[in-house]
Structure formats: structure tokens, C-alpha cells
Amino acid sequence: MAEQQNPTIGLGLWKIPNSECADVVYNAIKVGYRHLDSACDYGNEVEVGQGIARAIADGICTREDLTIVSKLWNTYHSPEHVKPALEKTLSDLGLEYLDSYLIHFPIAQPFVPFETRYPPEWFFDPDAAEPKMQTAPVPLSETWRAMETLVEQGLAKTIGVCNYNSGLLNDLMSYAKIKPADLQIESHPYLTQERLIRLAKDYGIAVTAFSPLGAMSYFELDMAEAFESVLAQPIVVAIAAKYKKTEAQIVLRWGVQRGCTLVSKSTKPERLKENLDIFDFSLSEQDMQDISELNRNRRFNDPGNFCEAAFNKFYPIYD
Ligand SMILES: NC(=O)c1ccc[n+]([C@@H]2O[C@H](COP(=O)([O-])OP(=O)(O)OC[C@H]3O[C@@H](n4cnc5c(N)ncnc54)[C@H](OP(=O)(O)O)[C@@H]3O)[C@@H](O)[C@H]2O)c1
Numbered sequence: 001m002a003e004q005q006n007p008t009i010g011l012g013l014w015k016i017p018n019s020e021c022a023d024v025v026y027n028a029i030k031v032g033y034r035h036l037d038s039a040c041d042y043g044n045e046v047e048v049g050q051g052i053a054r055a056i057a058d059g060i061c062t063r064e065d066l067t068i069v070s071k072l073w074n075t076y077h078s079p080e081h082v083k084p085a086l087e088k089t090l091s092d093l094g095l096e097y098l099d100s101y102l103i104h105f106p107i108a109q110p111f112v113p114f115e116t117r118y119p120p121e122w123f124f125d126p127d128a129a130e131p132k133m134q135t136a137p138v139p140l141s142e143t144w145r146a147m148e149t150l151v152e153q154g155l156a157k158t159i160g161v162c163n164y165n166s167g168l169l170n171d172l173m174s175y176a177k178i179k180p181a182d183l184q185i186e187s188h189p190y191l192t193q194e195r196l197i198r199l200a201k202d203y204g205i206a207v208t209a210f211s212p213l214g215a216m217s218y219f220e221l222d223m224a225e226a227f228e229s230v231l232a233q234p235i236v237v238a239i240a241a242k243y244k245k246t247e248a249q250i251v252l253r254w255g256v257q258r259g260c261t262l263v264s265k266s267t268k269p270e271r272l273k274e275n276l277d278i279f280d281f282s283l284s285e286q287d288m289q290d291i292s293e294l295n296r297n298r299r300f301n302d303p304g305n306f307c308e309a310a311f312n313k314f315y316p317i318y319d
Helices: 018-031 045-057 079-093 140-152 166-175 194-202 234-243 247-257 269-276 285-292 303-311
Strands: 009-012 035-037 067-072 098-103 156-162 182-186 206-210 261-264
Touching: 009 018, 009 269, 018 045, 018 269, 035 261, 045 079, 067 079, 079 098, 079 140, 098 140, 098 182, 140 156, 140 166, 156 166, 166 194, 182 194, 194 206, 234 247, 234 285, 247 261, 247 269, 247 285
Parallel strands: 009 035, 009 261, 035 067, 067 098, 098 156, 156 182, 182 206, 206 261
Antiparallel strands: none
């Protein structure tokens, strides 16, 4: 039987259309999701808040039952913009506090006022003749200090980072007065990131894996080729048949069983349930290893690729 109300599998909110978002959030909470992974950049925090409010009003859960995460966008890295950015997110979500606030990318971009554009996305001026992404000279240490004040003020219970590599994590640990509680990174069988996950664990930082199904999210963005589906890998198909589970459930179980929290997205009620129904079996050590051996260090969500392809700026961060 599915383990209900489990924060180990969160609902990812990226690319959920505004028109469906409140219902998806409500339905997800109804079937047992208790962890929501939001962000300013996803452009749907108002609707996420509506779904949460409806679930609470219907008595399905309380605010305290939920783990609600959001992320600081790149244009708000300057210390004076960090608190207003969180306050905007809180007001859109209709919440008093977040359980976790994360730096979305280790990339600082020039400030864009809320009235000019929200969410600001990647281009500095999308209406320019040749729109281009720009960066801003804001050290991550200054952004982190401002993040720390959010915890001190009770606006975020914990703070953390996304898309940091081991060098940035080591650096952060050298100056953080409030340590990051969570590192959110892309990880799936094609990008196992064993050393980074081990480093985070050595520091006592929890790891959340995004895009746990690998290429699935990236087909519609033309950022993955059809042959790159992790779910279609013969070893995954064979293991799914053995355990009488779907390929998605096998890949998610692998992710949880290696000690990560996962954030996975679906707009479909049956898949929301399917993706939560992974707690009534365990993969053998051999099956875990066979899935891990699919690793090919394939990163689908790589600013080193998409910033140049979509936003006219070559800006690698992992190399
Ligand atoms: N911090 C960051 O920089 C960052 C970057 C990327 C993502 N994230 C977070 O991570 C979340 C998850 O990432 P993601 O959306 O890339 O991940 P994902 O859960 O790995 O993939 C979602 C895709 O898989 C499909 N899918 C879901 N369940 C399925 C199932 N059981 N069988 C077959 N297909 C299935 C979904 O389609 P349907 O919706 O049609 O079901 C969607 O196309 C995001 O929503 C976001 O919250 C964070």
C-alpha cells in the first residue's frame, strides 16, 4: 500500500500551467503529497497558494503538515533585494513563512523591479532588438548573508542552495553562520552525482534530487533526444517487470533508496498517485547497482548549454 503523506517525494511545480496549477496542487495534497517545490521563476505561485489554501480549508492538512519550498531568483541576489523577493513569494503563496528558501542558481543577474516584470526570467530586456541574458557582480557570500537574516526573522525555517557544485559548497561552508539545510541538484540514473551527494552528506546537508525521471521533462523543451529516456532503458524495463512496478516507480524508488528526497512533477492525477506508491517494496543491492551503472554524467538542465542556446550568453557553471 502506498505510504501517504510522505515528504520524501515532493511535487515539483515547474512548467505546471497557471490554468491547472491550483487543481494539481489540491489533488496532490489530497493523494498524500506534503512537500511542494515552488519558485518565483515558475510563474505560478499565486495558483500554488490557491491550491494550498483550498486543501487547508477542506481540512485535508494543516499548514504545519506541509513542507513548502521556494527559490530566490537570479535577479534578486543583491542583499537588499533578498527579503523583498521572499516577501513577494510569501504574499503570492498566501503564507507567513516558508519551510525552506533556496538560492535557485549560483548566477547573479541585474535587478528587475517587480513592476517591470515578474517573474523576470533570464533576459535583461526581452523587448530589446537582440535580447540577451546579463550577469551582475554580486558575490554569493553576500547573498547568503541576506538569506541568513530570513531565518533570523522567522520568514524561512531553513535556507539552502540549488545547482551548487562541490567547490561552491565547500566555499559556502567556510563562511555560512547558518549552514545550508538542503542542496537541490539534478540527479537521476544518467547523472548520479555520487561525489557531490557524498560531500553534502558529510556536511550534514540533505540532498534533494530534481528531474528524478531524467529526460522526461526535457523532451518538450527540445533539451533531450528521444533515445535518452532513462525509463526506456532495458535494465529499468526488466527491473520494473520483476517488481511489478512501472519504470517511473523503479527510477523514483532508486532515488529515494539512495538517501535523497525527490521532487517530481506531474499534472496527471493517476501519475501523481503512481509516483507516491513506491514505499511498499525495496530494490535489491544488485538492482540498485545496475541502475547506478546507467550513469553517463548527462546533465539535461545545464546553464552552460541553455543560456547560450536560448538567452544568447555562454555561461557555464559546472565546468
Ligand atoms: N532547482 C532547479 O534548478 C530545478 C530545475 C529543474 C527542476 N526543479 C524542480 O524539480 C521538479 C521536478 O523536475 P522535472 O519536472 O524536471 O522532473 P520529473 O518529475 O523528473 O519529470 C517530469 C516529467 O515526467 C513526466 N512524468 C511524471 N510522472 C511520470 C510517470 N509516472 N510516468 C511517465 N512520465 C511521468 C511528466 O509529465 P506529465 O506532467 O504530463 O505527467 C513530466 O513531463 C520541478 O517541477 C521543479 O520543482 C528544480
